[in-house]
Amino acid sequence: MKTDFLIIGSGIAGLRAAIELSKHGKVLIVSKDKSFESSSSYAQGGIAVVIADDDSTQQHVDDTLNAGAGLCNKKAVEVLVKDGPSQVQQLITWGVRFDRDNGEFLVGLEGAHSRRRILHFKDSTGSEIVRILRKKALESRNIKKLSKQFVIDLVIRENICTGAIMLDEDSGKVYRISAKAVIITTGGAGQLYHRTTNPSGATGDGIAAAYRAGAVLSDMEFVQFHPTTFALPGVSSFLITEALRGEGAILRNSEKKRFMQNYHSLAELAPRDELSRAIIKEIKKSSTDHVLLDATHINPSLLKERFPATYNSCLRHNVDITKEMIPVSPAAHFMIGGIKTDTWGRTTIDGFFAAGEVAFTGVHGANRLASNSLLEGLVFGARTGIAMAEYAGSVNIIDIPLHKAGLRGIKVNNKSERVSHSTSHSTSKINSIRENLKKVMWNNAGIIRTGASLEEAGKIIDMLTQEISNHGLTRKELELANMLHAGGLIVSSAIKRQESVGAHYREDFPEWSGKKRHIRIQKSKMSPPY
DSSP states (O other), rough: EEEEEEOOOSSSHHHHHHHHHHTOOOOEEOOOOSSSGGGGGGGGGGEHHHHHHTHHHHHHHHHHHHHTTTTTOHHHHHHHHHHHHHHHHHHHHOOOOOOEEEEEEEEEOOTTOOOOOOSSSSSHHHHHHHHHHHHHHHHOEEEEEOOOOOEEEEEEETTTEEEEEEETTTTTEEEEEEEEEEEEOOOOGGGSSBBBOOOTTOOOOHHHHHHHHHHOEOOTOOOOEEEEOOOOOTTTBOOOOOOHTTTTTTETTSSSSBBGTOTTTTTGGGGGEEEEEEEHHHHHSSSOOEEEEEEETHHHHHHHHHHHHHHHHHHTTTTTTTOEEEEEEEEEEEOOOOOOOOTOOOOOOOOOEEEEEGGSSSTTTSSTTOOHHHHHHHHHHHHHHHHHHHHHHHOOOOOGGGGGOOOOOOEEEETOOOOOOOOOOOOOHHHHHHHHHHHHHHHHHSBBBBBHHHHHHHHHHHHHHHHTTTTOOSHHHHHHHHHHHHHHHHHHHHHHHSBBBBTTOOBBBOOOOOOOOOOEEOOOOTOOOO
């Protein structure tokens, strides 16, 4: 199959890039899920943008730099904040329904922001933005979408990306898509952890594929945990939006006592890493596995109207947030590290681009400022689309035989280009290995880490990887291989960073060195496929 532009992933970054690219040629969006499901759709709080009279781009830049704990790329932050208003205005023009009061936009306050600057649609902002971007994308005859298509690997030759090898999940066939330029917008890897806010598809596929292709990754050790997710035994964790604390909700321990003022001057509005560690410490002091988020003093009408998704989700589990405190604990939420790019989405491989959560522009530093993620996908999705179009204007689609494409461990018959591999593993074995990985990442490479816990995690991941060596080409097996690969990259980076900064906390190295350094990783030619 051939196209001008290949987009792998269908969240905000991918859709925004697609809309931009549709002006310049044929665009193909591939995703492994039936619908446009992505982490973008689950973003509740809102999108941070300078819109109020008492706010300024400099204040938003400063807040982002402060939250990033000294490791932000200032140029990238300035691009994010300065491009943000025009991109958000474009969304409004296209039909996004941000909440208003008498015609004026309502702006919320979230952790580590010095001003109210969070535009929102109830507590389903990400879903609303994706709805409009999807509608806009599907209006274009130049944009085609294929679902249930899994990316196996990128096609790379002489450091040029010319497409991807895909698995059609329904038929089981493996095929190639050739393109002038390829962008990965597959989101993060929250499913590596026992508790996460991410959808089931967040398995680190884009990160793993980019690494195998030889792209440089950066700061993989920085994994942001959201401090407040619903926590009841037997119930899957779901996000309790930060905006609820912005409206005055208070954290209480098992004894119903407020505690955050003992940990940070901003109390409940402290940066997410500080909140998460404080909650973990309070949990360890008690006999429970959660703390309590108290919103019972807030006007019930406001809670129901402003936070309908949160209200209804909790009510389904017999918690009425207008009358009862919400059991919460942290969960893996956002990959801060990822595929290294410049501010135009260009990676270290020609023709290969990345945007959104999977990319590392340096905009988040060591710890992402709340509600900058939707803005990042929007701004850098659009910019990457522009850069891809410019790049594609100077290249032709190159046909490379599959057996010369530099693929991982896949044997190819030169004449028919059929792909063969080993026998698939059983579902029970795959699920068992997956659960073991999630537990070891949570216990050993989670919110609080040590050198010993990380070394142990690395050994266990190596052992689990050996158990599925020469695996089959099914989605479950490919996902598991990617999870193990991404988990190993997080652990190895965390071992190298012998200090504590932002979302990376080493109990054996509790202080930051003060040095602005980044942990870069690139696959060597001698590295095995996994």
